Amino acid sequence: MAVIAEEANEITLENLWKTAEGQRVLSCMQCGMCVGTCPYGDVMDYPPRRIIGMLKEGELDTVLRSNSLLTCVTCYACMTKCPRGIKLTEVLLPLVKELTFVQLSDVPSELQRALENTLRYGNPMGESPRKRADWVKTSKVPIRILHQDRRPTDVLWFVECYTSYHPRGQDNCRATARLFHALGIDFAILGNEEKCAGEAARMVGESGLFDTLMDYNIKVLEKYEYNRIVTSGAHAYDTFKYQYPPRGFHRPVEHTTPFFARHLDQLKPKLTKKLNYTVTYHDACVLGRHNGFYDEPRRLLAAIPGVRLVEMEHNRANSICCGGGGGGMWLDTYYKMKGYERLSERRIKEALNTGADVLAVSCPYEVSRFEDALKTVGGDKKMIVRDVTELLAEALEE
Amino acid sequence: MNTLVLLKMVPDVVEELEVAADGKSLDTSFLRTIINERDDHALEQALLLKERHGGKVTVVALDAPDIDDTLFAAMAKGADRAVKITDVPEGLTTQTAAKLCAQALAGLLPADLILTGVQALDDLDGLSAAIVAHQLGLPYIGVVTGVTADGPTATVIKEFAGGVRGEFAVTLPAVLGVQAAEKPPRYVPVAKVRAMMKTQKIETVPVAGDVGAATIEVRQLAKPVVSSHAEMLEGSPEEAAAKLVERLAQRGLI
Numbered sequence: 001m002a003v004i005a006e007e008a009n010e011i012t013l014e015n016l017w018k019t020a021e022g023q024r025v026l027s028c029m030q031c032g033m034c035v036g037t038c039p040y041g042d043v044m045d046y047p048p049r050r051i052i053g054m055l056k057e058g059e060l061d062t063v064l065r066s067n068s069l070l071t072c073v074t075c076y077a078c079m080t081k082c083p084r085g086i087k088l089t090e091v092l093l094p095l096v097k098e099l100t101f102v103q104l105s106d107v108p109s110e111l112q113r114a115l116e117n118t119l120r121y122g123n124p125m126g127e128s129p130r131k132r133a134d135w136v137k138t139s140k141v142p143i144r145i146l147h148q149d150r151r152p153t154d155v156l157w158f159v160e161c162y163t164s165y166h167p168r169g170q171d172n173c174r175a176t177a178r179l180f181h182a183l184g185i186d187f188a189i190l191g192n193e194e195k196c197a198g199e200a201a202r203m204v205g206e207s208g209l210f211d212t213l214m215d216y217n218i219k220v221l222e223k224y225e226y227n228r229i230v231t232s233g234a235h236a237y238d239t240f241k242y243q244y245p246p247r248g249f250h251r252p253v254e255h256t257t258p259f260f261a262r263h264l265d266q267l268k269p270k271l272t273k274k275l276n277y278t279v280t281y282h283d284a285c286v287l288g289r290h291n292g293f294y295d296e297p298r299r300l301l302a303a304i305p306g307v308r309l310v311e312m313e314h315n316r317a318n319s320i321c322c323g324g325g326g327g328g329m330w331l332d333t334y335y336k337m338k339g340y341e342r343l344s345e346r347r348i349k350e351a352l353n354t355g356a357d358v359l360a361v362s363c364p365y366e367v368s369r370f371e372d373a374l375k376t377v378g379g380d381k382k383m384i385v386r387d388v389t390e391l392l393a394e395a396l397e398e
Numbered sequence: 399m400n401t402l403v404l405l406k407m408v409p410d411v412v413e414e415l416e417v418a419a420d421g422k423s424l425d426t427s428f429l430r431t432i433i434n435e436r437d438d439h440a441l442e443q444a445l446l447l448k449e450r451h452g453g454k455v456t457v458v459a460l461d462a463p464d465i466d467d468t469l470f471a472a473m474a475k476g477a478d479r480a481v482k483i484t485d486v487p488e489g490l491t492t493q494t495a496a497k498l499c500a501q502a503l504a505g506l507l508p509a510d511l512i513l514t515g516v517q518a519l520d521d522l523d524g525l526s527a528a529i530v531a532h533q534l535g536l537p538y539i540g541v542v543t544g545v546t547a548d549g550p551t552a553t554v555i556k557e558f559a560g561g562v563r564g565e566f567a568v569t570l571p572a573v574l575g576v577q578a579a580e581k582p583p584r585y586v587p588v589a590k591v592r593a594m595m596k597t598q599k600i601e602t603v604p605v606a607g608d609v610g611a612a613t614i615e616v617r618q619l620a621k622p623v624v625s626s627h628a629e630m631l632e633g634s635p636e637e638a639a640a641k642l643v644e645r646l647a648q649r650g651l652i
Contacts, residue, residue, distance in 0.1 A: 107585040119588060120432070121412060128412050130428065208589030 013060070013095050021091050027084045028052045034078035034088060039321050040071045043340050048078045048088050051096060060096070069093065069100045070108070070334065073343065074203045074326030076289035080317055089290070090242070094203060097326070101205030108334040111327055115206055118213070122195030123161040124330065132159075133191035135170040141181035145191035152225035155180065155187040158240070160233030161196050162364035168371065169232075169364050175393035176232055176256055182270050182396055183263050187230070193220050197236035199286075202243060204327030210243075218249045228252040230259045232389075234363035235325070238286040255287060257362040257388050261296035264303055271395040274306035279391070280356035281309065282347065282370070283319035284363035297362050297388050304395045312350045320347045324365035344373035352379045359385045399453035399547050401444040402506055404499055404514035404530065405472065407431035407462040411519065415621075422616045433468045436515025442579035443545055444513050445476045451547055454478040456506060460495060461486050467591075469600050474590040481506065485604045491612040496526045500533030501606035507534075509571055510547065516540045516575030527575035537568050540575035 016022035034048040035041040046054065046068040054063050063069075072093055079089040086092070101107075107115070117126035136143045144153070157180070163169040180187045198213035221229070229251055231237050237255040260267060279301055287293040294316045301309050314320045323332070323343030332342055348370055351359045359370055367385050374380040386394075409415060409424060410432040416425040444455045456479040457472040459465050469480035483502045490498070503512060512534070517524045524540055531538030543563070544555035547570070554566045557577055568574075629645075631638040646652045 102587055102589075104585075106581070109582060112582075112585040115585065126412060128414070130413060206587060208587050208592060212588055 011091055011095070013055075013099070016092075016095075021087055024084060024086045025052055025092060026056070028086060029084065031083060033081045033083060037077040037081045039073065039075060039077065039323070039343050039346070040340065043338070044068050044071045048093065051092070052086075055092075060099075063096065064100050064103055067100060067104060069097045069205075070104075070327075070331065071338075071340070072097060072326050073285075073321050073323055073328040075285040075321035077285075077321070080289045094205070097203070097205035098207050099205070108331055110333055111204065111330040114327075114330040115201065115204075115209060118196050118198075118201060119209055122213075122216075123165055124196065124200070125161070125165055127165045129195070130192055132164045132194060133189065135164060135173050136189075136191070138170065139174050139177045141177050143177055144188035146188050146224050147191060147193055149188070150224065153186050153188040154227050155185055155230045156221070156224065156226040156228070157187050157189045158197065158221075158229050158231035158233065158236055159189055159194060160231060160236045160364060162368070163232040164194070166364070166368055168367045172232060172364060172367070172387040172389055175387065175389040178393045178396060179260060179267070179389060183266055185263075188224075188226075190220060190224075195220075197231070197233060197239050199233075199235035199239035199243070200325075200327055200329065202239065203235075203325060214239075214244060214247060218244065218247060221249065221251065226251075228254060230254045230256055232256050232364055234284045234286045235365070238290060241291075255291075255293070255362070257287065257300065258293050258296040260389065260392060261300050264299060267392070268303045270397055271304055271392065272397045273395045275304055275391065275395055276306040277304075277358045277391070278308045278310060278354075278356045279358045279360050280312050280351050280354045281315075281360045281388075282312070282322065282351065282366060283316055284361065284366065285319070285321050285325055287362055288319055289317055293362075297360065300388055300392060301360055304391055307391070310354045310356050312347075312354055314350060320350065322347055322363070322366050322369045324363075324369050329365055329369075342373065342376070344369040345377055348373040348377055348379060348383075352377070352383060357383055358391070359383055360388050360391060361385060362388050399447050399451040399511070400509045401447060401453065401455050401511045401513055402503055402509045403437070403441050403444045403455060403457045403472075403477070404503065404512065404527075405437045405441065405457055405459040405465075405468060406434050406495075406515075406518060406526075407459075407465055407468065408434045408519040417619050417621065422619050424619070431462060431464050434515050434518040436517055436576060436578075438515075438583045439579040440513040440515050440574075440576040441472055441475065441477065442581065442583040443542075443574075443576050444511070445584070446580055447511070447545060447547055448476065453510070456481060456509070458499070458502060458506065459483065460490075460499065466600060470594045470598065471586055471591050473598050474586045474594045475584055480598070480600045482600050482602050483605060484602045487605070489612065491614050492521045492523075492525050493529060493614070494609045494612050496529035497533055497609040498605055499526075500530045501609075502603055503530065504534060505603060505606065507571070511545070511552065511571060512536070512573045513576055514573070516542065516577050524575060527573055531573035534573065537572045538575070539566055539568055539572065541577045542574045543576075543578050544580050545574065 041047045045066045046063045076089045114124035118124045198210040202210035240253040370385045410430040418425040455477045457477045458481045460483045514527045541557045543557045546553040556564045631641045
């Protein structure tokens with residue numbers, strides 16, 4: 001499905017036409033499928049189709065000056081729909097985003113703060129790196145921190161930023177820890193040694209920041225013995241899988257949702273509490289379109305007693321992005337100032353239309369985005385947002 | 399338009415500050431320092447002036463942990479030259495530090511403007527910039543939120559309380575204490591900072607001379623006493639106001 005990471009990592013705009021992916025880009029027939037499926041295709045000055053056209057004509061500077069790609073939320077929709085199989089979100093768009101970012105005269109302030117915080121503190125919210133593992137004190141099950149107890153572990157759980165610091169992310173953490181514990185899995189975390197995996201930095205075009213974070217995390221991750229990384233971060237999973245290997249980091253990595261789906265046979269007998277929820281599942285872009293995990297979250301939800309699963313109009317490969325990818329997490333104000341609809345609001349309206357009382361998600365960006373969107377559209381009395389892990393933990397026997 | 403920008407590092411309050419065992423200073427074991435926010439604005443204002451009028455921007459700082467990163471970042475943003483004042487004695491106060499900076503700045507003149515932050519976390523009185531100006535015998539305007547340079551004078555916007563702004567003409571060279579630049583400090587991509595670290599050098603000048611003993615001694619440093627009581631005044635606005643007046647009168651405040 002994906003371009004081989006080593007190949008993608010060596011492609012630049014200068015050598016693009018000499019690569020297999022460049023030849024694919026040249027095969028673009030300007031059909032406009034990418035524009036039609038892009039959630040911001042209607043407002044973007046230069047959607048992927050036009051970028052390719054401008055690139056072919058040597059007019060890329062016009063694209064860069066337009067800052068058009070600040071509106072790209074790297075949702076993989078264009079790439080999924082391209083009939084020529086051009087790997088837009090994997091190769092071409094990050095290259096153009098990087099050039100766009102470097103020449104930006106003003107980085108939107110929320111994004112600037114998030115990037116500066118990530119460089120300085122290892123998390124975009126600007127929280128103390130010494131408090132990254134503070135949530136552990138609130139866990140009902142013991143959690144081993146590797147720099148305090150270096151014994152080898154089966155699972156190195158890479159917690160990630162929103163999960164470590166955001167109060168609702170911490171709910172996800174406590175749920176995940178309970179699930180690991182219930183399954184008897186030997187797991188441990190990096191604690192305060194962990195820093196943001198960097199996916200958002202790369203996908204917004206801040207490649208230097210991404211490199212800094214990746215170099216740091218690889219050094220830390222190479223210190224310990226473990227069989228696999230399991231991460232709560234959907235975007236962290238994606239970047240560990242595709243971007244870290246070209247730097248020589250080749251450890252098996254899983255995201256928590258497919259990991260628990262793989263253990264469903266052991267987990268199911270423990271899901272004894274009936275929840276009586278009607279649930280609709282939002283496919284996270286990186287887990288769904290980029291990695292094909294459509295069935296795993298649905299199988300987990302279907303295994304919970306009393307859960308009735310309903311689908312939104314756009315689901316699976318057609319899912320609408322929450323708007324948080326590609327730096328969009330910190331561009332809500334920028335989009336609003338431009339008069340664009342927030343994608344989290346567009347999506348939550350679809351979720352509300354299903355009549356479900358729970359929106360289930362698998363990406364740590366989404367809980368806060370959709371909870372905010374519910375309040376904005378006036379739906380917070382009708383629906384709650386829960387990570388799949390939270391629902392599983394809720395159904396666990398006490 | 400040649401500008402000198404004086405930068406300094408201050409404790410980063412994202413980390414909890416702790417008092418050291420001597421009871422007089424900050425515990426430095428977990429302390430991280432960060433560029434003084436107002437100095438970052440002074441740098442931005444200098445870069446804006448350079449973009450409008452040309453010239454050179456030189457950043458100057460007393461040696462401190464992490465100062466090199468800050469100076470390289472300043473160059474990546476557009477400063478032309480970075481100068482670090484070395485061999486800095488310990489135990490400096492705002493006054494003695496400002497005198498040392500003034501001595502170093504004197505060696506870097508002529509310049510049209512010297513910009514620095516009007517305040518810092520450890521200089522809330524805003525003395526530093528004024529002392530520098532006094533030492534150099536230059537005019538000083540503080541709480542500056544905008545600068546237009548036109549020939550031998552500059553027009554400076556100074557902020558007063560209550561949203562009042564004053565416009566001043568000042569003869570150059572002058573020292574300005576910057577409250578806020580005309581726009582927020584710019585972002586600098588990490589790759590640009592790394593490139594600066596590879597291609598640029600930070601110049602060093604040793605401390606020029608003696609600044610005399612500090613006239614202020616810190617006797618004790620302590621965290622504010624935490625107390626936890628709040629009384630909510632219930633009732634209609636009139637009733638609540640009457641209760642408030644009663645409480646204030648009881649304490650002899652009115």
